[in-house]
Amino acid sequence: MEEFTVPIGPQHPALKEPISLRMTFDGEVVKHVDVRLGYNHRGMEKMAEERSYIQNLYLTERICGICSHSHTTCFAQGVEKLMEIEPPKRGLYIRTLVAEIERVHSHLLWLGVAGHEAGFDTFFMYTWRDREIVMDILESISGNRVHYAINTFGGVRRDISETQKQTILDSLSLLKQRTDYYANIGTTEPTFVARIKGVGKLSKELALSLCAVGPTVRASGIKSDVRKDDPYAVYNELPFEVCTADTGDVLGRVVVRVNELFECYKMIEFMLKNLPAGDIAVKAPRRVKENEVVSRYEAPRGENLHYIKSNGTDKPERLKVRAPTLANYPATVEMLKGCFIADIPLIFAAIDPCICCAERMVELVNDKNGEANIVSFSDLKKLASEQYKKCGNKPEPVSIAKQLEKIRRKS
Amino acid sequence: MKIQILAFLPELLKHLFRKTATVDYPFQKLVAPEGFRGTPVLYPEKCIVCKACVRDCPAEAIEIVPVSETEKKFKMTIHNDRCVHCAQCVDSCPTDAMGMNKEFELAAFDRHNLKIDYVYVKSTPVPRTPIATNTPKTEN
Amino acid sequence: MDILKTLLYLFVYPGLLFLLIYSTFCEWFDRKLYARFQNRMGPLHTGQSGILQPIADIIKLLFKEDIVPEKADKSIFSALPVFGLAIVCTAALYLPVWHYSTKVSFNSFPGDLIVVAFLLSLPTLIFFLAGWHSTNFFATIGAVRVLTMLFGYEVPLLLALLSPAILADSWRLSEIAAFYQANPFLLLANILGFCIAVITLQAKLERVPFDIPHAETEIVGGVFTEYSGKKLAFFRLLSDIEMVVGAGLIATVFMAGFPGGLWWGLLNFVIKTMIVIFLLSAMRAACSRIRIDQMVSFSWRYLAPLAVLQIFIIIILKGFLR
Numbered sequence: 001m002e003e004f005t006v007p008i009g010p011q012h013p014a015l016k017e018p019i020s021l022r023m024t025f026d027g028e029v030v031k032h033v034d035v036r037l038g039y040n041h042r043g044m045e046k047m048a049e050e051r052s053y054i055q056n057l058y059l060t061e062r063i064c065g066i067c068s069h070s071h072t073t074c075f076a077q078g079v080e081k082l083m084e085i086e087p088p089k090r091g092l093y094i095r096t097l098v099a100e101i102e103r104v105h106s107h108l109l110w111l112g113v114a115g116h117e118a119g120f121d122t123f124f125m126y127t128w129r130d131r132e133i134v135m136d137i138l139e140s141i142s143g144n145r146v147h148y149a150i151n152t153f154g155g156v157r158r159d160i161s162e163t164q165k166q167t168i169l170d171s172l173s174l175l176k177q178r179t180d181y182y183a184n185i186g187t188t189e190p191t192f193v194a195r196i197k198g199v200g201k202l203s204k205e206l207a208l209s210l211c212a213v214g215p216t217v218r219a220s221g222i223k224s225d226v227r228k229d230d231p232y233a234v235y236n237e238l239p240f241e242v243c244t245a246d247t248g249d250v251l252g253r254v255v256v257r258v259n260e261l262f263e264c265y266k267m268i269e270f271m272l273k274n275l276p277a278g279d280i281a282v283k284a285p286r287r288v289k290e291n292e293v294v295s296r297y298e299a300p301r302g303e304n305l306h307y308i309k310s311n312g313t314d315k316p317e318r319l320k321v322r323a324p325t326l327a328n329y330p331a332t333v334e335m336l337k338g339c340f341i342a343d344i345p346l347i348f349a350a351i352d353p354c355i356c357c358a359e360r361m362v363e364l365v366n367d368k369n370g371e372a373n374i375v376s377f378s379d380l381k382k383l384a385s386e387q388y389k390k391c392g393n394k395p396e397p398v399s400i401a402k403q404l405e406k407i408r409r410k411s
Numbered sequence: 412m413k414i415q416i417l418a419f420l421p422e423l424l425k426h427l428f429r430k431t432a433t434v435d436y437p438f439q440k441l442v443a444p445e446g447f448r449g450t451p452v453l454y455p456e457k458c459i460v461c462k463a464c465v466r467d468c469p470a471e472a473i474e475i476v477p478v479s480e481t482e483k484k485f486k487m488t489i490h491n492d493r494c495v496h497c498a499q500c501v502d503s504c505p506t507d508a509m510g511m512n513k514e515f516e517l518a519a520f521d522r523h524n525l526k527i528d529y530v531y532v533k534s535t536p537v538p539r540t541p542i543a544t545n546t547p548k549t550e551n
Numbered sequence: 552m553d554i555l556k557t558l559l560y561l562f563v564y565p566g567l568l569f570l571l572i573y574s575t576f577c578e579w580f581d582r583k584l585y586a587r588f589q590n591r592m593g594p595l596h597t598g599q600s601g602i603l604q605p606i607a608d609i610i611k612l613l614f615k616e617d618i619v620p621e622k623a624d625k626s627i628f629s630a631l632p633v634f635g636l637a638i639v640c641t642a643a644l645y646l647p648v649w650h651y652s653t654k655v656s657f658n659s660f661p662g663d664l665i666v667v668a669f670l671l672s673l674p675t676l677i678f679f680l681a682g683w684h685s686t687n688f689f690a691t692i693g694a695v696r697v698l699t700m701l702f703g704y705e706v707p708l709l710l711a712l713l714s715p716a717i718l719a720d721s722w723r724l725s726e727i728a729a730f731y732q733a734n735p736f737l738l739l740a741n742i743l744g745f746c747i748a749v750i751t752l753q754a755k756l757e758r759v760p761f762d763i764p765h766a767e768t769e770i771v772g773g774v775f776t777e778y779s780g781k782k783l784a785f786f787r788l789l790s791d792i793e794m795v796v797g798a799g800l801i802a803t804v805f806m807a808g809f810p811g812g813l814w815w816g817l818l819n820f821v822i823k824t825m826i827v828i829f830l831l832s833a834m835r836a837a838c839s840r841i842r843i844d845q846m847v848s849f850s851w852r853y854l855a856p857l858a859v860l861q862i863f864i865i866i867i868l869k870g871f872l873r
Contacts, residue, residue: 006688014768028692028843051469058469058497117768119759119840122419125589129432136444143448143511149497157502158446181422188415191760192839341692342842345768419837423588432590 003031010039014117014345017355021348025341033336035329040359048319053079053153053288056316060306061147063321064357066109069102070299071306071321071357072151077232078295078308079153079316082288089234091155091280096233097271098141098150100264101168104175105134106300107257107264110352111182114254117345118195123185130178133171140164155281165272176265183258187251196250200335200347203248212331213324214302215260216351219245219252226298238267250350286314299324301352323357443513448498450514453487455531457508460485464500464509473500483533491517491525506534560658565648565820570640573821574791575605580825581794581832588836605791609784617780622686631684632778632785635677639792642670646799647725647808648820662722667800668709671755674793675701678757678764681786682774693773696764696843700754703850704761708751710858711744714865715804724800728808735807740868744861745805747854749830752797754846756790758831760838761846798827 003026010018018039024032044063048056060075061068073095080087087095108131115123135145142148142158150156187193202212207220217224225242227235243259245252288310297304302324311317328351335347386406434441443449451473465473472493478484500509519525560566579594579602586593594601619625645663655661675697682694716722718737719730731738754761765773772778775786802808802823809819841849 004688013771052467054467054499055469058495058499061497062495115839119762119766119768120838121759122423122589122836123839125591126422129590132432139447140444143446143498144496147495147497149448149499152502157498185418189418189839190414190416191841193414194841194845195839340842340844342763342766342769342840417837420833423833423836426590427584427587429590431587431592433592435592435595 005032008344014348015355017353019353019355021336021344023336023344028341030336030339030341030344033333035333037329037355037359040356042356042359045319045321045360048316050315052286052314053316054286056319057151057153058147058149060319060321061149064323064354065146066106066354067102067299067301067304067357068147069098069150070297070304072149073099073233074295074297074299074304074306075308075319076151076153077297078293078306079288079310080284081293081295082291082308082310083153083285085154085282085284087155088279088282089276090159090278091282092233093271093275094156094158094160094280095151096235096238097160097268098138098148098156099233100267100271101134101138101141102148103300104261104264104268105131105138106352107261108134108179110257110300110349111186111254113349113352114196114250114346115192117349118192120189120192123182123189123192127182130175133175137168137171140167152281153284155279157281159280160272160275165275169269169272172265172268176262179258179261179265186254186258193251195342196254196346198247199250199343200339200350201249202331202335204246206334207248207331210330210334211327212302212351213327214299214352215253215256216302216328216331218243219256220248221246224303226296226303230296232297234271239270240267250346253350287312288314288316301325301354302327321357321360323354325351325353325355326358328353329358443515447511447513447515448496449512450491450496450517451489451494451498451500452510452512452527453489453529453531454508454510455487455529456534457506458485458487458531458534459506459508460533461505463503463505467499467503469497469499470495478530485531485533487529487531489527489529491527492519492522557657560649561644564817565643565646567640570643570792570795571788574788574795575609576602577795577798577824577828578605578791579603581828581835584829584832585836588833609787612784612787613781615780615783617782618777620686620777623777624684627680628684628777629782631677631681632782632789635674635681635789636785636792638670638673638677639789639796642667643792643796643799645670645724646796646803646820647728648799649813649816659723659725661726663724664712664716664722664727664804667724667796668712671793671797671800672701672705674789675755677789678774681778682764685774685777687777689770689772690774690776692770693764693776696770697757697774699843700757700761700763700846703847704751704754704854707747707850707854707858708755710855710862711747711751712800712804714744714858714861715741717862718865718869724803725808728803728810731807732810737868738805738807740865741805741861743857743864745801747858747861748801748805749827750834751850751854752801752827753831753834754850755797756794756831759835760841762840763843763846766840794828794831795824798824798831801827 003024005022005024008021008023009015010020020036020039022034022036023030044059048059051059057072057076060071063071108127112124112127112131115121115127138148139145141160141164142150150158185192202216202220204220204222207217207222212220213224221244223242223244226232227240228242240263243256243263245255290310290312292307292309295306295308304324305322307318307320308316309318332348332351336344339347460475462475465475470493472490472495474488474490476486476488478486496511498511501511517525562568582604583593583601594604597603597607619628644658645667647659678697679694682690682697685691715731716727718740719727721727721730757764765775770776775783778786799820802820806823806826809816809823811819
């Protein structure tokens with residue numbers, strides 16, 4: 001069979017979010033990969049410039065559904081630095097506690113997704129069933145399963161009672177037992193191991209030079225973790241190790257994530273047992289004087305980066321978000337080269353991609369002359385309705401550039 | 412690394428006659444826990460129309476318009492189709508006039524059906540009663 | 552009278568009507584088991600604990616819009632599902648479920664074991680052609696995978712089916728079944744062959760861990776990517792009936808067939824096929840999908856040599872029995 005190029009995505013069952021991977025295959029082997037981004041633009045950064053800080057807190061929470069706490073904490077930490085306030089110890093402990101519980105939920109979810117991508121649906125069902133325990137904990141602490149909204153500037157919004165503490169500790173023992181079981185299954189089940197062992201290799205040097213983050217880089221044997229390298233919140237007081245694996249394949253990423261789960265349990269237990277007394281929050285001002293800050297946070301998927309610039313009003317001048325998935329794209333392209341078609345979903349899922357977190361803007365590029373067009377929404381609408389009218393039910397390939405030209409000439 | 416053929420099988424057989432983890436949802440419902448953030452509700456008798464909730468709502472889901480200036484009558488509209496259930500209005504309210512109930516099944520055929528209107532007379536400001544939780548307030 | 556009986560045989564039992572009903576029941580059984588293995592509920596609301604769900608699914612599919620790709624060969628594209636269904640239904644007639652005469656007839660003759668095995672490998676060809684004629688990239692990849700897998704599992708399956716036939720000294724299904732009904736202990740000699748046959752049947756049915764040709768997360772719908780509506784319903788039905796026939800074939804050869812006339816034979820058939828389907832479901836729940844290269848090397852490295860070993864065991868055993 002000769003080489004041929006196929007777009008995997010933007011609609012494909014393996015990709016739950018829109019991204020296009022232009023793959024060149026030689027039979028079942030991938031020869032060349034081209035990642036096309038820009039199918040999902042939500043205008044969040046622009047939106048943030050028009051909202052007050054307290055409103056933006058909930059906006060940043062909605063950058064991602066899985067690591068919603070990560071983005072708010074990252075944002076809140078930055079804004080607290082700008083406001084020059086220091087949250088009380090108890091507030092920071094609760095904030096970190098939610099962060100670690102969120103990491104548990106994210107990693108369990110990822111384990112299930114990895115199982116599903118490998119066709120191991122039973123594993124997927126079981127891990128997601130046990131993830132419900134974590135979701136229930138989060139719901140009882142914060143009042144919602146997905147968007148916890150526990151952060152506020154200067155601390156957290158809800159306290160943890162003694163009974164809640166006890167229920168969390170009780171469910172932790174069950175979770176530990178189940179995680180132990182999954183760690184065993186994930187590394188001994190022959191069909192599953194056959195699918196993930198030696199797949200998607202990323203060497204230590206490559207991982208470093210391509211600036212991979214999170215479990216992806218840790219699975220290549222590099223101890224890179226913001227919680228250790230640049231401790232924020234109360235991580236300098238917590239007992240934990242940075243988990244690494246030296247295999248650099250998908251199996252290594254499974255091992256890293258499972259080991260991180262155990263570290264999370266250790267931290268959660270420590271935090272609950274050593275929860276300091278006192279206030280959970282301090283008052284925060286509404287206006288922030290002119291300054292700028294970069295805030296780092298270790299989300300379950302990797303390093304999260306927020307850049308905030310304030311201008312003396314109650315609204316930020318600029319908010320820039322770099323989600324961990326964006327940092328992992330170059331490494332993914334490298335990992336995908338030379339793999340089988342069957343490995344594509346596994347390798348891509350192994351970075352735990354959250355595409356709509358990473359997407360920032362859309363730009364139409366003419367693939368013939370490389371000319372870029374920024375299309376306004378009304379133009380896009382006109383274009384769509386015109387094309388629809390033209391071809392009725394039968395979609396025909398129509399050159400977008402030609403259509404745009406036409407619209408321009410008309411108007 | 413050791414390999415174990417059919418490692419999952421014992422667990423599967425164990426679960427064959429066990430109670431299912433899922434529930435038959437529309438017929439059997441789980442109860443939301445204490446402190447669940449459901450739908451926002453207004454207790455009109457406490458509202459002093461300071462519009463702190465309108466200002467802080469991240470989804471711009473709360474709207475207060477005067478109905479009659481002479482009677483100090485106001486209309487608050489909560490747009491549940493826009494609401495993101497963050498409960499910031501509850502935190503922002505200086506008189507505890509906003510609250511969250513446990514309602515979470517909000518699906519409707521028309522988004523306008525989700526609007527809730529409250530027409531009420533503005534109450535005079537009373538000093539806030541100290542409550543047990545030390546929820547932080549953002550000041551102006 | 553014979554004509555009436557033949558018509559009854561062809562259209563009611565164990566022909567078309569019985570097959571349709573029983574295969575949907577088997578799909579429900581498989582789905583329910585799979586769900587219970589995963590601690591879920593499975594089909595629930597159509598009929599008593601969802602027993603009519605597969606039928607409802609098929610009826611729903613029948614009413615859906617039926618799209619044929621513009622560049623596909625329309626006649627072949629539309630004919631393939633019907634051909635496939637006809638082939639597996641024909642294969643079902645050779646199972647010795649209800650033989651109203653012991654004479655050699657159209658549905659029982661020396662060598663019908665090979666005929667059934669042949670008819671059961673034809674759907675694979677149908678799948679290949681369906682994928683190839685869809686002119687879709689994913690379907691083409693699926694079609695190539697179907698054929699590649701065929702070379703993996705077909706030989707071990709045939710070898711595994713041969714060993715009980717060698718011991719029974721017959722190529723006729725009803726005679727093989729009768730032989731083991733007379734000597735039930737000899738069934739134990741075929742256990743290895745039984746395991747191989749169940750594994751290869753799973754591969755033939757393209758279910759996890761061998762659902763490589765239509766691996767959802769890799770190549771969308773595989774060979775069925777472009778199929779919709781009625782044609783997809785036919786393919787669904789084809790897979791269900793293929794499962795029943797495959798399970799029936801294994802039950803005939805390795806589990807001493809279905810003795811006891813019409814009613815006891817029916818009961819035997821249901822119980823024995825359900826045991827095989829239980830094993831298939833358990834395997835589906837306990838494994839993850841493997842890669843195509845792993846599948847082929849697995850069947851040639853382990854399954855085929857083991858099947859040959861089974862035949863050796865049988866030949867030696869036969870020497871002792873003489």
